Amino acid sequence: MPKGNAALLTRGxxxxxxxxxxxxxQSAPEITEIYLFPSGPARxxxxxxxxxxxxxxxxxxxPYYFKPDLANGIPYVSAIALIRPEERKRLPLPRDxxxxxxxxxxWPTRSPRKHGD
Numbered sequence: 001m002p003k004g005n006a007a008l009l010t011r012g013x014x015x016x017x018x019x020x021x022x023x024x025x026q027s028a029p030e031i032t033e034i035y036l037f038p039s040g041p042a043r044x045x046x047x048x049x050x051x052x053x054x055x056x057x058x059x060x061x062x063p064y065y066f067k068p069d070l071a072n073g074i075p076y077v078s079a080i081a082l083i084r085p086e087e088r089k090r091l092p093l094p095r096d097x098x099x100x101x102x103x104x105x106x107w108p109t110r111s112p113r114k115h116g117d
């Protein structure tokens with residue numbers, strides 16, 4: 001494991017999901033939003049839906065699953081789906097992902113306002 005990644009392995013799902021979201025936006029700047037969906041207590045995993053206006057329209061949300069990537073500080077299984085902006089909140093979510101009300105928008109993040117703004 002590359003030096004410095006040991007600390008990442010102790011982070012929770014949310015922190016690692018934010019790291020993963022940043023990595024995705026750097027490699028695919030057309031992503032406009034990323035939502036994190038909670039995983040169940042039986043299995044901790046990162047569940048992301050990425051909004052990308054350049055992706056092909058779909059009839060359902062089908063996540064791609066990735067194994068943990070310890071070398072890059074991702075100790076959890078990741079489930080990632082791409083949808084178009086107009087499909088957000090319209091397409092049914094994968095089974096056991098809850099609802100859109102359960103989602104947390106983790107990208108873009110709001111910058112803290114400076115005093116006087």
